[in-house]
Amino acid sequence: MKNKSLFGRLLDNKKLVLILSLLLSLTFWMISSDNTTSTITDVPISYNLSESASKDLKIFSTSIDKVTINVSGKRVIIDSLSVSDVTASVDLFSINKPVTGTYPVVVKNNSNMSFDIESIEPENITIMIDREATKTVNIVSNFSYNPEGYYVENNLPQTVEITGPETLINKVKSAYVTGKVNSPDASTVTNTYSLRLFDSEDPNSAGAQEISTEYITMSFSSVDVSFRFMKIDENVPFTIKYTPSNIKLNTFYYTVSPSTISVAGPxxxxxxxxxxxxxxxxxxSLSKYKNQIYNETFNISDVLGDSFINKSDGVETIKVQLDFSNFNMETFEVPSTKIKINNLPEGYNYSVPSTFAVSVVGTATALDNLTENSFSIVYDFADVNPTSDTPVDVPVSITVNSNGLCWVYRTSETVSVQLTKN
Structure with a gap:
């Protein structure tokens, strides 16, 4: 028989095995029955508001929405605990009107295990309970510019929408944006600014107080603003533009008020x-004017276009008086030989009238020099939908050649004609 190993001989010693078993059991018992402490973090807080109050009121809490719980108990239990084994809540069931106060956080064992809750951090939480309100307030700005001496245009929005506790929202009167704008070469720059809320329509006025946005949300809390630096010209004159461009209308025949304007532009x-x-x-077109006096009004913004800004305070319109009262108006019968027909529809005929009456406004000298050879008349059927059932409107162009100041007066750019089929 072979000799047994030392381990085998030890196992044959029943007394020794019994002693070892007792020692192991005692060690396990001591470990499992040992008390210890631990911390459960990030336990969410729930708020218990009555159903009737919830219909009208809303809870506006601080940024603290979780607590830390210190627990103690048997190590084997404490080591197995998680966030789901505890609950943290604030009892608001008795509240039925707007209020701001500090309330205790209540923590409960949510498991079937036995352990002790030693402490809660924080123990209390401040809560604002109010009706929710929304309104729009104006944005007030105060920018300083470098370089100076320019008119600076920006695209800052005019208003912002705010939402929060009705008590606070009612206090807000404006949103405020301020900052420095630097553009060494006076080019367009874009900066980002934060909005601040104030209890005054003028945030810079004495006594104006800033209102915390802790409980308030804004449709945007910061904004990208583009600034366009524009040079100012204090004295730019107006002139008259008209068609046909070959006619030169002397300033004797019109007045413009104001005659000049202050503008800012690139x-x-x-x-x-x-x-x-x-x-x-x-x-x-001059063709719409007879030998009379006309008073016209134009919006300055339409005349300036998108490149320029009106810097003349209180001036929004331009008044133009056209004085053609010293002109004459005469009607000329132009023979059919001076009438040209273009793009007559295939399968149709048109009998050109023997004469075409043309009214001309101008100086006496210019009118005296006109003859039938001074006129050119063109009927153009290119865009006409032909029919012989009813008359059709045909665009007609009339040209008068003169060395004097005159133009054709017309009430319509078309003439009604009757087509016949071949």
Missing amino acids: EELVTGENAITEFAIDIG
Whole structure:
């Protein structure tokens, strides 16, 4: 028989095995029965508001929405605990009107295990309970610019929407944006600014108080603002623009009020070779004017376009008086030989009238020099939908050639004609 190993001989010793078993059991018992402490973090807080109050009121809490719980008990239990084994709540069931107060956080054992809750951090939480309100307030700005001496246009929104406790929302009167704008080369720059809320329509006025946004949300709390630096020209004149462009209308026949305007615009359009020298007021075609006095009004913004800003305070319109009262108006019968027909529809005929009456407004000298050879009349059927059932309107262009000041007066750019089929 072979000799047994030392381990085998030890196992054959029943007394020794019994002693070892007792020692192991005692050690396990001591470990499992040992008390210890631990911390459960990030336990969410629930709020118990009555159903009737919940219909009208809302809880506006601070940024603290979780607590830390210190627990003690048997190690084997404490080591197995998790967030789901405890609950943290604030009892608000008795509240039925707007209020701000400090309330205790209540923690309960949510498991079937036995352990002790030693402490809660924090023990109390401040809560605002109020009706929710929303309103729109104006945004007030205060920017300082570098370089100076420019008109600076920006795209800052005019209003912002705010939502929060009715008590606070009613106090807010404006949103405020302020900051420095630096553009060494006076070009367009974009900066980001935060909005602040104030209890005054003028945040810079004496006594104006800033209102905390802790419980308030805004449709935007910061904004990207683009700034366009524009040069100012204090004295840019107006002139009259009209058609036909070959006619030269002397300033004797019109007055413009105001005659000049102060504008801000891109530096290259205000100074240098490409600078604007005047603004043209387009009165349209002279053909709509007879030998009378006309008073026209134009919006300055329409005349300036998108590149320029009106800097003349209180001036929003331009008044133009056209004085053609010293002109004459005469009607000429132009023979059919001076009438040209273009793009007559295939399968149709048109009998050209023997004469075409043309009214001309102008100086006496200009009218005296006109003959039938001074006129050119063109009927153009290109865009006409042909029919012989009813008359059709045909665009007609009339040209008068004269060395004097005159133009064709017309009430319509078309003539009604009757087509016949071949």
